[in-house]
Amino acid sequence: MRSANAEARVFVHTGNHEFHLTNGQVSYIVRINDQGKALQLYYGAAVEDRDDFGYLVEMQRRSTASCPIEGNLFYSLEHLRQEFPEYGTTDYRMPAISVLQANGSRITDFRFAGYHVDNGKPKLEGLPSAYVDEDREAVTLSIELADDLTGLTVNLMYTLFADTPVMTRSVAVRNNGNAAVDIERLMSLSLDLPDDDYVFTQLTGSWARERSVVRDHLHPGIQQIGSLRGSASSHIHNPAVALARPDATESCGEVIGAALVYSGNFEAHVEVDPFAVSRLQMGIADFGFTWHLEPGADFQSPEVAFAYSSQGYNGMSHAFHDLVHRHIVRKQWRDRESPVLINNWEATYFDFDEDKLVAIASKAQKMGVELFVLDDGWFGERSNDKAGLGDWSANLKRLPHGLKGLAQRVNDLGMMFGLWFEPEMVNKNSDLYRAHPDWMLSTPGRNASHGRNEYVLNFANSQVVDNIYEQMHAVLSSANIGYIKWDMNRYITEAFDITRGAEHQGEVFHRYILGVYALHERLLKAFPDLIIEGCASGGGRFDLGMLCYSPQIWASDDTDAVERMSIQYGTSMFYPLSSIGSHVSIVPNHQTGREVSLNTRTNVAMFGTFGYELDPAALSEQELAQVSKDIAFFKKHREMIHKGDFYRLVSPFNKNPRHNDSMAWMVVSSDRRSAIVGDYRMLEHPMSPFTRLYLQGLDPTTRYRVTVRGGASTIDGMVFSGEELMRIGMLSTDASASSSAEAGGVNNLGDPHDFDSRLFVLEAC
Numbered sequence: 001m002r003s004a005n006a007e008a009r010v011f012v013h014t015g016n017h018e019f020h021l022t023n024g025q026v027s028y029i030v031r032i033n034d035q036g037k038a039l040q041l042y043y044g045a046a047v048e049d050r051d052d053f054g055y056l057v058e059m060q061r062r063s064t065a066s067c068p069i070e071g072n073l074f075y076s077l078e079h080l081r082q083e084f085p086e087y088g089t090t091d092y093r094m095p096a097i098s099v100l101q102a103n104g105s106r107i108t109d110f111r112f113a114g115y116h117v118d119n120g121k122p123k124l125e126g127l128p129s130a131y132v133d134e135d136r137e138a139v140t141l142s143i144e145l146a147d148d149l150t151g152l153t154v155n156l157m158y159t160l161f162a163d164t165p166v167m168t169r170s171v172a173v174r175n176n177g178n179a180a181v182d183i184e185r186l187m188s189l190s191l192d193l194p195d196d197d198y199v200f201t202q203l204t205g206s207w208a209r210e211r212s213v214v215r216d217h218l219h220p221g222i223q224q225i226g227s228l229r230g231s232a233s234s235h236i237h238n239p240a241v242a243l244a245r246p247d248a249t250e251s252c253g254e255v256i257g258a259a260l261v262y263s264g265n266f267e268a269h270v271e272v273d274p275f276a277v278s279r280l281q282m283g284i285a286d287f288g289f290t291w292h293l294e295p296g297a298d299f300q301s302p303e304v305a306f307a308y309s310s311q312g313y314n315g316m317s318h319a320f321h322d323l324v325h326r327h328i329v330r331k332q333w334r335d336r337e338s339p340v341l342i343n344n345w346e347a348t349y350f351d352f353d354e355d356k357l358v359a360i361a362s363k364a365q366k367m368g369v370e371l372f373v374l375d376d377g378w379f380g381e382r383s384n385d386k387a388g389l390g391d392w393s394a395n396l397k398r399l400p401h402g403l404k405g406l407a408q409r410v411n412d413l414g415m416m417f418g419l420w421f422e423p424e425m426v427n428k429n430s431d432l433y434r435a436h437p438d439w440m441l442s443t444p445g446r447n448a449s450h451g452r453n454e455y456v457l458n459f460a461n462s463q464v465v466d467n468i469y470e471q472m473h474a475v476l477s478s479a480n481i482g483y484i485k486w487d488m489n490r491y492i493t494e495a496f497d498i499t500r501g502a503e504h505q506g507e508v509f510h511r512y513i514l515g516v517y518a519l520h521e522r523l524l525k526a527f528p529d530l531i532i533e534g535c536a537s538g539g540g541r542f543d544l545g546m547l548c549y550s551p552q553i554w555a556s557d558d559t560d561a562v563e564r565m566s567i568q569y570g571t572s573m574f575y576p577l578s579s580i581g582s583h584v585s586i587v588p589n590h591q592t593g594r595e596v597s598l599n600t601r602t603n604v605a606m607f608g609t610f611g612y613e614l615d616p617a618a619l620s621e622q623e624l625a626q627v628s629k630d631i632a633f634f635k636k637h638r639e640m641i642h643k644g645d646f647y648r649l650v651s652p653f654n655k656n657p658r659h660n661d662s663m664a665w666m667v668v669s670s671d672r673r674s675a676i677v678g679d680y681r682m683l684e685h686p687m688s689p690f691t692r693l694y695l696q697g698l699d700p701t702t703r704y705r706v707t708v709r710g711g712a713s714t715i716d717g718m719v720f721s722g723e724e725l726m727r728i729g730m731l732s733t734d735a736s737a738s739s740s741a742e743a744g745g746v747n748n749l750g751d752p753h754d755f756d757s758r759l760f761v762l763e764a765c
């Protein structure tokens with residue numbers, strides 16, 4: 001799917017106003033019809049250009065159709081596939097835009113007004129967006145539409161990358177008229193596909209159970225997901241969806257994926273009309289949203305990144321993983337290795353002092369950990385979750401030498417020092433709240449709800465953002481802090497911006513998230529090498545928007561390895577392993593009470609950023625020795641794990657009896673000389689069938705020696721060609737084998753038990 005020297009280009013046929021974006025992998029074809037309407041002609045695998053794709057405009061006289069042209073019964077917008085549909089001028093499906101005008105009308109009629117093609121990709125003002133280093137890496141087509149009556153113009157901006165089958169689209173509205181208007185709906189992407197034979201695939205869940213893969217066949221009407229939670233894209237629905245052909249699997253078949261580069265309220269839906277046309281739309285959720293646009297003002301929508309794969313869900317994931325690695329994660333962290341970390345949250349919660357922290361760091365350093373992260377509780381009066389948020393200065397009762405002293409002690413061990421913040425929140429028991437009670441988001445005259453005893457700061461107010469910036473800047477300047485964990489633990493209620501008038505209240509959620517982005521921008525400008533790990537009560541804000549600032553995001557507060565199999569499997573659909581925050585924690589697990597071997601906890605956490613969230617003092621000498629070996633193993637393979645090609649092999653969501661309630665995935669190095677396969681048992685069933693794993697992404701002609709780590713297998717030490725491993729499959733049932741991964745334990749799949757796992761390491765020989 002990838003090609004380093006590929007070129008992205010736009011064929012422009014001025015005679016018939018056709019635009020064909022292609023990079024040899026995908027084609028996207030738009031045509032402007034003689035009414036000036038932008039029509040969608042094709043999106044899918046690359047096709048050769050031709051002078052005229054007009055035959056793809058399908059029209060038929062259909063009874064009951066409303067028709068905008070007098071005397072013409074064929075032309076109805078209801079029956080055309082469009083790029084920027086509107087309501088009220090014969091199309092009855094969901095529109096891409098709705099604008100309330102001074103006279104109360106919402107009718108608009110945008111028609112073609114011009115276009116331009118540029119190499120490269122412009123940055124979106126105030127919003128996170130994918131980028132290119134050099135202009136040759138992408139091409140951008142801008143189509144301008146105008147509504148003469150209101151004087152509004154719209155810029156549909158399409159970028160196609162050269163090196164990956166990914167496009168982005170965003171929409172900018174400008175008011176060139178004389179009267180203010182209110183934008184009530186503006187979809188970043190509106191894509192009409194010619195049929196409805198697709199499975200709508202979404203990542204859904206809850207706190208501690210994020211991103212389960214759920215699939216439903218499209219049906220007439222609307223299938224929709226979204227979030228109205230304001231401050232985060234949410235634990236409930238991730239702002240990324242896929243449309244897959246029913247026969248598509250992880251490794252083959254057509255899949256279209258789309259992900260918003262945005263973290264606020266969103267909607268993503270597919271509407272299937274009576275003629276089986278499927279309209280996929282994504283953008284800011286329209287419920288509660290309005291944007292007041294004065295004459296001369298602009299509004300920029302977030303962008304959607306979308307990818308086409310003919311190689312199943314894994315092919316779609318590769319496209320998104322490449323996008324994140326090359327065009328989303330900031331340059332400073334794009335080419336660096338993320339450090340193995342230890343975080344004190346589950347080790348101490350709020351019960352710590354400087355010596356206790358240094359003891360954890362010191363033991364961790366001996367195991368090979370590179371970064372110590374001090375979590376919640378280091379600041380203000382924070383000794384529980386009822387106080388302190390908003391007061392970002394060290395609590396000297398706990399840390400008598402301040403952050404500088406603690407950071408120094410950690411640095412002296414040879415480790416980086418990292419720190420937790422929850423910048424957007426405030427406790428009523430804080431100096432910040434006492435000084436500025438009006439900085440809290442709340443509606444005048446109404447009760448203000450809390451979540452976890454905390455309240456949301458009005459990040460739509462730049463004064464608030466300035467204050468938090470100054471406080472964080474002072475902390476980050478006061479000590480050698482190389483990493484921050486940016487947490488956000490509650491959603492917004494009673495949203496109201498007291499600094500703005502009634503006509504702007506529909507803007508508060510969007511302005512809030514713009515404030516969050518602005519704070520990230522400012523901090524990263526001041527501290528360009530800082531690693532930010534995103535977090536929102538675990539994985540409540542895992543989206544491409546946040547990945548523009550944080551190369552990694554804490555995937556879930558659930559650190560149980562068995563739960564994590566599903567969470568990380570689902571997350572990998574759109575987001576690469578280098579972004580998936582994953583730690584080994586203690587047993588019994590704090591979220592589920594489950595006892596899972598250290599071997600399996602490690603084998604799951606290694607398919608992510610990798611770190612620890614426990615007190616090493618709770619580990620036996622034997623376990624500590626094992627952890628040292630595990631970390632050394634991870635470091636040896638870190639580049640492959642984070643930057644190689646990841647393939648999902650067996651889904652934890654697909655209970656196929658042939659797979660024995662198991663899960664499997666693998667990574668392959670970019671040169672295809674090495675690979676690691678993770679093979680995991682969930683619940684063991686007696687008399688299970690034999691299984692084999694059909695590996696992917698290997699070089700068929702290369703011979704690989706297989707070594708088993710953390711378990712036993714009859715194929716340990718054997719050599720196979722890539723072709724055998726992919727076609728015949730790798731045997732993964734070993735009834736005859738039985739050896740112990742951990743002394744006294746039986747944690748291997750030779751003598752299988754619940755929650756066993758092992759890694760197969762493949763090296764070219």
Ligand code: DGJ
Nearest residue numbers: 345375376535537538557
């Ligand atoms: C929620 C996060 O997800 C946890 O990892 C931890 O940082 C707590 N907040 C601290 O309050």
